[in-house]
Amino acid sequence: MTEACTLIIFGATGNLAQLKLLPALYHLEVAGLLPAGLRIVCSGRSQYSQDAWSVRVREILSRHARDPLSTTHCDAFDRRMHYFRGDLSQPDTFRQLAELLSEPGYPDNQVFYISLPPSTYSALIESLQARGMLVEESAWRRVVIEKPFGSSLHSAQALHAQISRYLREDQTYRIDHYMGKAMVQNILVSRFANLMLEPLWNRNYIDHVQITRTEQLGVANRAGFYEGTGALRDMLQSHLMQLMALIAMEPPVSMDADDLRDEKVKVLKSIRPIETAKVPDHAFRAQYGPGRVDGAAVPGYREEPGVAADSATETYAALKLYIDNWRWRDVPFYLRTGKRMAEARTLLAICFKQPPKHFFRSAQMHRPPPNWLIMSIAPEESLRLEISVKQPGLEMKTRQISLDAPFRCEHHERADAYEGLLLDVFEGDRALFLRYDEVEWAWRIVDPVLQAWADEAGPIPSHPAGEWEPEAVKRLFDRPQQRWRHRLEPA
Numbered sequence: 001m002t003e004a005c006t007l008i009i010f011g012a013t014g015n016l017a018q019l020k021l022l023p024a025l026y027h028l029e030v031a032g033l034l035p036a037g038l039r040i041v042c043s044g045r046s047q048y049s050q051d052a053w054s055v056r057v058r059e060i061l062s063r064h065a066r067d068p069l070s071t072t073h074c075d076a077f078d079r080r081m082h083y084f085r086g087d088l089s090q091p092d093t094f095r096q097l098a099e100l101l102s103e104p105g106y107p108d109n110q111v112f113y114i115s116l117p118p119s120t121y122s123a124l125i126e127s128l129q130a131r132g133m134l135v136e137e138s139a140w141r142r143v144v145i146e147k148p149f150g151s152s153l154h155s156a157q158a159l160h161a162q163i164s165r166y167l168r169e170d171q172t173y174r175i176d177h178y179m180g181k182a183m184v185q186n187i188l189v190s191r192f193a194n195l196m197l198e199p200l201w202n203r204n205y206i207d208h209v210q211i212t213r214t215e216q217l218g219v220a221n222r223a224g225f226y227e228g229t230g231a232l233r234d235m236l237q238s239h240l241m242q243l244m245a246l247i248a249m250e251p252p253v254s255m256d257a258d259d260l261r262d263e264k265v266k267v268l269k270s271i272r273p274i275e276t277a278k279v280p281d282h283a284f285r286a287q288y289g290p291g292r293v294d295g296a297a298v299p300g301y302r303e304e305p306g307v308a309a310d311s312a313t314e315t316y317a318a319l320k321l322y323i324d325n326w327r328w329r330d331v332p333f334y335l336r337t338g339k340r341m342a343e344a345r346t347l348l349a350i351c352f353k354q355p356p357k358h359f360f361r362s363a364q365m366h367r368p369p370p371n372w373l374i375m376s377i378a379p380e381e382s383l384r385l386e387i388s389v390k391q392p393g394l395e396m397k398t399r400q401i402s403l404d405a406p407f408r409c410e411h412h413e414r415a416d417a418y419e420g421l422l423l424d425v426f427e428g429d430r431a432l433f434l435r436y437d438e439v440e441w442a443w444r445i446v447d448p449v450l451q452a453w454a455d456e457a458g459p460i461p462s463h464p465a466g467e468w469e470p471e472a473v474k475r476l477f478d479r480p481q482q483r484w485r486h487r488l489e490p491a
């Protein structure tokens, strides 16, 4: 049974807590999965009485919970909650917090969830340490940190050096919410619970792999964060690189945290470094301009509130990577992500090689298209396999058909990625959290690109909001037949 604990959310009045953390905790309350005795301390700078905070939380939940609110569960959730007002730059705040946490009713095991900008991590952890709040004597202490962990290889190393003085690796939970998505975990299950794919899963049969996450949303109210971050750091260095590691890794010895993460690190370490002179062959960036999304006019990135009129921050990034190991050498992995694109999709598309001989050469003009295996993570959760078959009729002509299987039906239970990940934190299971070396290797891969882009003068390519990326991205493809697979069905 999961031990009772106290969860302290720093930044409880912020975006992530409202959109994800509080709804996820409430859903776990409804499912009866929260540890018995769990208390939740919501820390923020705004002034709220306990009553006003309860009202605020109910408002948040009524907007973001999956189902209509249940009074019984809301009341139970409310009883766990305490609002703590404090300015985290003041040492006295931590004295008051320590006092609160030592009151009866607050379990000694503590999870500190830092839902604040990364620039605050180090000072906050230092303040917790100074009050002795990270010391594990009779109870455990865990700290959850959101991405991005640093903004470059150098800053990630510096941050790690600072926080590892006070926190052991096994107390540190670096969250990447993609690892909590059921469909992402399905990559592992599809690969390792079936024998069928394994013989094909290598350079002998696979032509290339595409990993796509495109969004229709713009930067919304996050320009302050996004301006200094951009698509490569925000999505590609973390989420997409994790997806790539899961697709490419060897079967782990077990699903234990370190066995799984060892295999992911091996993939990241094997990625061929991108030389500065070759950045244009491997990386492409763009920014969305004014356009239309679902029929409505939307501003360009540079017109968004809080964005500089001459901003060179990329809202679209694509990379071509090679994994120099026996399984994958010379198979290109194309990764791309963008905001304000034509459609919102998360797809993993595996394109197989053509058969060595064009068997029906005399009978038809065109080569049949290659086989594709596509895992759609969003919006559909499904698997699609495309194969060529004979067309009905007397002529020997081929056509492509597909086997489509949804991973989820209407009656299947739904859960947000944060629900599973929060439970893992309470249970002390770190398998789905990133170990520091994974983060560092991912920065090693993107660092040369970030540096080359920072040195490039002049405007960056743009595309109208609501449309796919500029054609010029094609320069990344190794062969003319390769092109982006935008959706489940072929174009």
Ligand code: BG6
Residues within 6 Å of the ligand: 213, 215, 234, 235, 346
């Ligand atoms: C976050 C990024 O990590 O992931 C956001 O900071 C992005 O910019 C989001 O919108 C996308 O997550 P998902 O689960 O919708 O693919």
